[in-house]
Amino acid sequence: MAEVVRMPLLSDTMKEGIIVAWHKKVGDKIKADDVIAEVETDKATMEVMPYVEGTLLYIGVDKGKAAKVNDIIAIVGKEGENYQSLLDDKAAQSAPTAPASEAPPEAPAAKITSTTPPPTSKDASVVRMPLLSDTMKEGKIVSWLKQVGDTVKSDDVIAEVETDKATMEVMPYVDGTLLYIGVKAGEAAKVNDIIAIVGKAGTDIQPFLEAGNATATPPPSPPSADVATSAPDTKVSTTAPAIESEDDRIKISPLARSMAKEKGIDIRQISGTGDGGRIIKRDLEHYRPQAAAVSSATATTSATNTFANTGLESYTDIPLSQMRRVIAQRLSESKFQAPHFYLRMSVKMDNAIIARKAMNEISPVKISFNDYIIKACAMALRKHPEVNSSWMGDFIRQNQHIHIGTAVAVDEGLIVPVVKFADQKSLSQIAQDAGMLIEKARNKKLQPPEFTGNTFTISNLGMMDIDEFTAIINPPDSCILAIGKIEATPVVEDGQMVIRQILRLTLSCDHRVVDGAVGSRFLQTLKAFLENPATMLV
Numbered sequence: 001m002a003e004v005v006r007m008p009l010l011s012d013t014m015k016e017g018i019i020v021a022w023h024k025k026v027g028d029k030i031k032a033d034d035v036i037a038e039v040e041t042d043k044a045t046m047e048v049m050p051y052v053e054g055t056l057l058y059i060g061v062d063k064g065k066a067a068k069v070n071d072i073i074a075i076v077g078k079e080g081e082n083y084q085s086l087l088d089d090k091a092a093q094s095a096p097t098a099p100a101s102e103a104p105p106e107a108p109a110a111k112i113t114s115t116t117p118p119p120t121s122k123d124a125s126v127v128r129m130p131l132l133s134d135t136m137k138e139g140k141i142v143s144w145l146k147q148v149g150d151t152v153k154s155d156d157v158i159a160e161v162e163t164d165k166a167t168m169e170v171m172p173y174v175d176g177t178l179l180y181i182g183v184k185a186g187e188a189a190k191v192n193d194i195i196a197i198v199g200k201a202g203t204d205i206q207p208f209l210e211a212g213n214a215t216a217t218p219p220p221s222p223p224s225a226d227v228a229t230s231a232p233d234t235k236v237s238t239t240a241p242a243i244e245s246e247d248d249r250i251k252i253s254p255l256a257r258s259m260a261k262e263k264g265i266d267i268r269q270i271s272g273t274g275d276g277g278r279i280i281k282r283d284l285e286h287y288r289p290q291a292a293a294v295s296s297a298t299a300t301t302s303a304t305n306t307f308a309n310t311g312l313e314s315y316t317d318i319p320l321s322q323m324r325r326v327i328a329q330r331l332s333e334s335k336f337q338a339p340h341f342y343l344r345m346s347v348k349m350d351n352a353i354i355a356r357k358a359m360n361e362i363s364p365v366k367i368s369f370n371d372y373i374i375k376a377c378a379m380a381l382r383k384h385p386e387v388n389s390s391w392m393g394d395f396i397r398q399n400q401h402i403h404i405g406t407a408v409a410v411d412e413g414l415i416v417p418v419v420k421f422a423d424q425k426s427l428s429q430i431a432q433d434a435g436m437l438i439e440k441a442r443n444k445k446l447q448p449p450e451f452t453g454n455t456f457t458i459s460n461l462g463m464m465d466i467d468e469f470t471a472i473i474n475p476p477d478s479c480i481l482a483i484g485k486i487e488a489t490p491v492v493e494d495g496q497m498v499i500r501q502i503l504r505l506t507l508s509c510d511h512r513v514v515d516g517a518v519g520s521r522f523l524q525t526l527k528a529f530l531e532n533p534a535t536m537l538v
Contacts, residue, residue: 002054002057002075002076002077002078002081002083002086003050003052003054003075003076003077004072004074004075004086005036005048005050005072005073005074005075005076006070006071006072006073007039007061007067007068007069007070007071007073008039008048008069009069009070015068015069016066016067016068016069017039017040017041017066017067017069018039018040018064018065018066019037019038019039019040019061019062019063019064019065019066019067019073020037020038020039020040020045020063020064020130020173021037021038021063021154021173021174022036022037022059022063023035023036023037023038023173024036024037024056025056025059026056026057026058026059027055027056027079028055028056029054029055030050030053030054030055030056030076031053032049032050032051032052032053033049033051034049034050035047035048035049036048036049036050036056036074037073037074038173040130040131041131045130045131048073050074050076052076053076054076054077054078054079055076055077055078055079055081056074056075056076057075057076057077057079057081057083058074058075058083058087059073059074060072060073060074060075060087061073063125064126064128072086072087075087123199123200123203124176124179124197124198124199124200124203124205124208125172125173125174125176125197125198125199126194126196126197126208127158127170127172127194127195127196127197127198128191128192128193128194128195129161129183129189129190129191129192129193129195130161130170130191131191131192136163136164136191136322136326137190137191137326138188138189138190138191138322139161139162139163139188139189139191139322140161140162140186140187140188140321140322141159141160141161141162141183141184141185141186141187141188141189141195142159142160142161142162142167142185142186143159143160143185143257144158144159144181144185145157145158145159145160146158146159146178147178147181148178148179148180148181149177149178150177150178151176151177151178152172152175152176152177152178152198153175154171154172154173154174154175155171155173156171156172157169157170157171157254158170158171158172158178158196158198159195159196160254160257162321162322162323162412163322163323164322164323164325164326164327166415166441166444166445166446166451167254167258167444169254170195172196172198174198174199175198176198176199176200176201177198177199177200177201178196178197178198179197179198179199179201179203179205180196180197180205180208180209181195181196182194182195182196182197182209183195188322194208194209197209250267250268250272250279251272251274251277251278251279252267252272252278252279252280253274253278253279253280253281254444255280255281255443255444255445256279256280256281256283256284258443258444259281259284259443260279260284262411263284265284265287267279269287270283270284270287271283321412321413323410323412323413323414323415324412324413327413327414330475331472331474333475334472334473334474334475335472338391338473338475338510338511338512339510339511339512340472340473340508340509340510340511341508341509341511341516341519342470342506342507342508342509343506343507343509343516343519343520343523344468344504344505344506344507345504345505345507345523345524345527346502346503346504346505347502347503347504347505347526347527347530347531348491348500348501348502348503348531349369349486349501349502349503349530349531350500350501351531351532351533352369352372352530352531352533353486353501355533355534356369356372359427363427363428363431364428364432365428365431365432365435366431367427367428367430367431368431368434369462369486370406370434370458370460370483371427371430371431371434372427372530372533373458373460373481373483373530374404374406374419374422374430374434374458375422375425375427375430375536376526376529376530376536377404377422377456377458377481377526378402378404378422378423379423379525379529379536380522380525380526380529381402381423381455381456381522382402382423383522383525384518384521384522384525385398385399385400386398386513386514386518387456387478387479387509387514387518387519387522388402388455388456389455389478389513389514390455390476390477390478390513391476391478391510391512391513392476396512396513397476399455401420401421401455402421402422402423402455402456403418403419403420403421403422403453403454403455403456404418404419404422404454404455404456404457404458405417405418405419405451405454405456405457405458405474405477406418406419406434406437406438406457406458406459406460407457407458407459407460407471407474408437408438408441408442410441410442410444415441415446415451416451416454416457416474417434417437417438417440417441417446417450417451418437418450418451418452418453418454419433419434419437420453437450454474454477455477456477456479456480456481457471457473457474457477457479457480457481458480458481458482458483459471459480459481459482459483460483461482461483461484461485462483462484462485462486462503463485464485465485466484466485467484467485467487467504468482468484468504468505468506469482469484469506470482470506470508471506471508472508473508473509473510477510478509478510478512478513478514479507479508479509479510479514479519479522480507480508481505481506481507481508481526482505482506482507482508483503483505484503484504484505484506485503486501486502486503487501487502488500488501488502489501489502503530505523505526507519507522507523
């Protein structure tokens with residue numbers, strides 16, 4: 001019997017999904033674990049599997065179109081099997097399909113006029129700016145790895161896009177020739193804008209651009225804007241295009257490219273040891289510059305030129321990265337919309353220091369004080385679920401799970417990788433997860449599920465020798481814990497002056513969700529866990 005494949009619920013906020021690509025076509029034999037399609041949700045792009053074996057009999061949603069959660073997107077069954085009854089069942093429940101069956105001549109005409117699917121599927125396909133994170137509104141093209149006229153495969157990385165969270169790769173999901181690039185390297189495009197077109201060589205791309213105007217007008221306009229404003233473009237292009245146009249022809253992994261950029265290494269001087277001569281991380285790690293003296297002399301000369309005109313006022317305008325832009329937007333909204341108040345507490349860490357030393361002697365991974373505090377926060381949140389809550393506008397959502405985000409500084413700003421179900425993990429597991437996430441964050445390799453879903457956040461500047469500070473709440477959390485350094489401090493105990501290792505904590509609270517007494521009780525519990533580590537084991 002034929003089985004329907006429905007649009008799955010792939011995130012807690014998902015209402016519909018867009019079919020990014022179909023990897024199978026009607027008539028293909030498929031297995032239960034074959035990836036038949038990729039769906040773009042409000043969080044990320046994910047794979048859809050049928051979970052049954054058979055022949056793909058029907059595709060109900062064209063590539064690039066959206067379907068609501070639980071809508072039929074495909075049917076799998078025996079070859080030649082009649083599946084009309086399954087669609088009739090759908091028609092009885094869903095109005096959109098009924099008009100199509102009642103008036104078949106009109107529906108196809110409307111489709112062709114508005115979105116031109118036939119030429120898209122046969123001759124060429126548009127590549128749109130994907131939604132790569134839940135806060136993304138636009139993406140900046142870091143580099144194009146293919147040029148117009150190049151032959152590309154469906155799984156080729158054709159571009160790298162910088163979002164507000166990380167730098168990610170874009171693939172066309174179709175084979176063909178790269179016919180059009182709509183956004184130059186260094187420029188931004190809004191989500192769902194056309195950034196490229198892939199198809200048969202010689203295909204007229206104008207109909208695809210005109211069809212794209214109905215949903216996204218920016219892509220066709222940049223070429224004319226470039227002509228009209230050539231001076232600003234010239235100014236921007238002095239920073240990288242000459243190198244990027246050459247780099248595009250060099251096989252290099254995104255991580256290696258990022259490392260080369262950070263270290264200021266000319267990748268043309270590196271011999272790749274990966275597949276097909278591809279430059280990989282190992283090549284960067286073993287690279288030894290041969291022209292350090294020349295580059296040093298150049299740097300000295302440029303430095304001399306920069307400060308030659310002493311006494312003159314000057315400044316440098318730094319373009320906003322996507323990450324910095326979203327940080328500014330979201331934290332401004334948090335600061336001015338959420339009524340913040342702050343609670344401060346000092347914690348004696350003497351026992352914790354001893355316990356951590358003992359644990360690290362047997363732990364398979366090194367446990368940091370940050371890992372220790374994550375565990376203590378998770379245990380305290382279990383006792384005070386009011387703090388593990390979010391303001392949702394007309395109601396408060398009290399989360400039953402505990403996902404703790406840790407603010408990590410990267411070159412472009414801040415990102416918050418999330419240790420999920422932290423209350424259920426041991427200190428060693430937390431240390432391993434946090435270490436992996438922080439490393440991926442610094443290398444811009446975090447995936448959307450790894451930096452979303454936090455219910456509480458900590459921000460630690462203790463390693464920067466900061467005594468104490470206040471942090472801005474990271475939405476949708478209702479609280480954030482700011483952690484200072486541990487410092488030997490004289491305190492009075494039983495009338496005697498003694499030296500204790502003191503840690504200063506500041507809890508920022510959203511007064512719409514957490515009251516002063518609630519936040520205070522949470523800090524008291526947290527302090528008890530930190531000062532007496534054995535209590536976390538009970």
